[in-house]
Amino acid sequence: MRRHLLMVLAGVVVASLVGIAQSGEISSEADYDAAMKEVGATFGALRSDMEARDGEAVLAGTAKLADLFEQVQGFWASHDVPAAAAIATEAAEAARAITSAVESQAFQEIAPARDALGGTCQSCHNEYREPVDGGGFRVKPGVL
Numbered sequence: 772m773r774r775h776l777l778m779v780l781a782g783v784v785v786a787s788l789v790g791i792a793q794s795g796e797i798s799s800e801a802d803y804d805a806a807m808k809e810v811g812a813t814f815g816a817l818r819s820d821m822e823a824r825d826g827e828a829v830l831a832g833t834a835k836l837a838d839l840f841e842q843v844q845g846f847w848a849s850h851d852v853p854a855a856a857a858i859a860t861e862a863a864e865a866a867r868a869i870t871s872a873v874e875s876q877a878f879q880e881i882a883p884a885r886d887a888l889g890g891t892c893q894s895c896h897n898e899y900r901e902p903v904d905g906g907g908f909r910v911k912p913g914v915l
């Protein structure tokens with residue numbers, strides 16, 4: 772029974788990830804949660820790829836983050852929360868700034884852009900995210 776439930780849950784996560792990939796749109800809080808998990812994993816990998824000076828992997832990561840944050844921006848805009856949408860735009864721009872810095876070999880610009888990107892996580896989370904009892908996070912009630 773428990774195992775079955777886990778498989779169903781895994782199916783939901785996969786379906787929502789596929790949903791995001793196919794539609795390019797975050798249309799529910801479950802999709803949003805899946806997108807943030809992907810953002811978290813991608814940003815973690817990006818930091819290690821930067822440490823390792825793996826340019827190809829860094830470019831793949833920043834392209835993915837720019838794309839995800841455009842979708843995040845769309846989610847907040849569709850819920851009419853312009854301040855959160857603006858932070859998401861900043862995040863997408865910071866990801867693109869890393870891309871340009873790597874492409875033009877302006878290496879001194881990489882760390883500031885990475886810090887700007889990390890700063891957007893914090894400012895949005897402080898304002899709009901809260902932990903859920905028993906683990907995980909959600910959008911603060913009353914925001915959407």
Ligand code: HEC
Pocket residue numbers: 800803804805807808810811812814843847855856858859862888889891892893895896899900901907908909910911
């Ligand atoms: C525009 C707002 C916004 C920005 C920018 C943002 N987040 Fe989030 N994030 C949220 C909200 C709201 C939640 C809670 C919603 C949820 O988890 O369902 C969240 C949840 C998360 C979670 C928890 C997912 C879970 O439930 O396990 C992770 C991990 C995460 N964000 C990583 C990041 C990282 C890393 C960045 C920056 C690179 C970032 N986020 C930028 C709004 C944002």
